[in-house]
Amino acid sequence: MRPYAQLRRSGGRRARTLLATAVVAGVALAAVAAPTTPTASASVPGTPPGWSLAFADDFDGPSGVLPSSTNWRFSIGHGYPGGPPNWGTGEIAFHTDDPANVSLDGTGNLRITPLRDGAGDWTSARIETNRQDFKPPPGGVMRVEGRLQVPGVTGDAALGYWPAFWALGSPYRENFNWPAVGEFDIMENVNGLDNVWGVLHCGVAPGGPCNEFIGIGADRPCPGSPCPGNFHTYRFEWDTSITPNELRWYVDGQQYHSVSQAQLPADTWDQMASHAGFFIIMNVAIGGAFPDGVAGFQTPTGATVPGHPMVADYVAVWYRDGGGGGDPTPTPPPTTPPPGDGDRDAYGQIQAESFNAESGVVIEDSHIGFLANGDWARFDGVEFGSSPPVDFVARVASGAAGGVSGLVEVRLDSPTNPPIGSFAIANTGGWTAWQEIPGNVSGVTGTHTVFLTFTSGQPADFVNVDWFRFRR
Secondary structure, three states: OOOOOOOOOOOHHHHHHHHHHHHHHOOOOOOOOOOOOOOOOOOOOOOOOOEEEEEEEOOOOOOOOOOOOOOEEEOOEOOOOOOOHHHHOOOOOEEOOOOOOEEEOOOOOEEEOOEEOOOOOEEEOEEEEOOOOEOOOOOOEEEEEEEEEEOOOOHHHHOOEEEEEEEEEOOHHHHOOOOOOOEEEEEEOOOOOOOEEEEEEOOOOOEOOOOEOOOEEEEEOOOOOOOEOOEEEEEEEEEOOOOOOEEEEEEOOEEEEEEEHHHOOHHHHHHHHOOOOEEEEEEEEEOOHHHHHHHOOOOOOOOOOOOOOEEEEEEEEEEEOOOOOOOOOOOOOOOOOOOOOOOEEOOOOEEHHHOOEEEOOEEEOOEEEEEOOOOEEEEEEEEOOOOOOOEEEEEEEEOOOOOOOEEEEEEEOOOOOOOOEEEEEOOOOEEEEEEEEEEEEOOOOOEEEEEEEEEOOOOOOOEEEEEEEEEO
């Protein structure tokens, strides 16, 4: 939910597949009715030992009143004064402080409800914390969490819905210097899909080390029950207790994305991390670059149904100081580890889903998918022996649209090192139309960390990978 939004790379293929299926079947997916009373509200969870509560709102209060002015401010209109139009995202709803658009429901929840008037004009709401100093204590961890129900609407009726829970660097309120100030998209959902997106935006735009305007992101379905119409807990952690520092994204306690400080140039990380802190935002946008790009056409449409709210049960921020203790979150291996003990045979079949770390990768059945420009998967301890391979081969499939293609590359010991080999891939006839495609590699011996990296001139997903191996 960032300024200057472009089509988000993750989930584009999933969305197009769902929409195409509905069209081919000749049946529109049905709207899920917004519940009159959401699932019973829960209080802000208790603070675990070793942590301290920095901010909390459980949205208790009478029905129809605005959220606490002590905690929240309203962003009114189509953008900040002097800022980019339509919030820089292309969204079309006029944001208000009208209780019809944003108010407590009397049962311990906040509702943000997009509405459409008789002239076809949309209104919605965007609230931001007054505080803009959220960041981890030196050597500690910050945890931002919300229990949210994204709008309970799917299919054609959901086209253009864009609920979000996110944080933006505080200098943006003064100088609009996005993306250098940093943006953490803790939860985004579009078009009523069963998918949560978590993304980091930073650096410069377009391009830069954070691949703007796309960012460094990942996505997944919500666990247990679909995202639309159900409560899930969305969490973001910024961990400075480890070196390199790390950012982590979770849904219902399950981590699905991380970004290491080691992935970014020092000045990029410093610009994001060295200012006073971040403010937290919740909003429901209508239309804009992300839902339009996922749908493949302009949203909303005449079929879009207004009146489905995003419901927030609580929002909280906790800190853990540099002394540790409490309930630390397990940390995955660093991005560029030692090569390991050679427990993978380079000449045996290496299953793609057996990666040790990833960025932007989603496991589907027994392969990895939703692979697009900037994604990578890391495989530790690959033993090549004393004689080098002549090529590598991978079992891949693609249902990419016409004109969309990319490279599957092999890099050693760092995702930013030059590739030692690659092959090009375009549509193979479908996302499970598997082909075994070879690519030459330069000579390599010994034990290495192997990265599969994915490069394309288009933002769309372009390949699935089942397995790969090297050949002498």
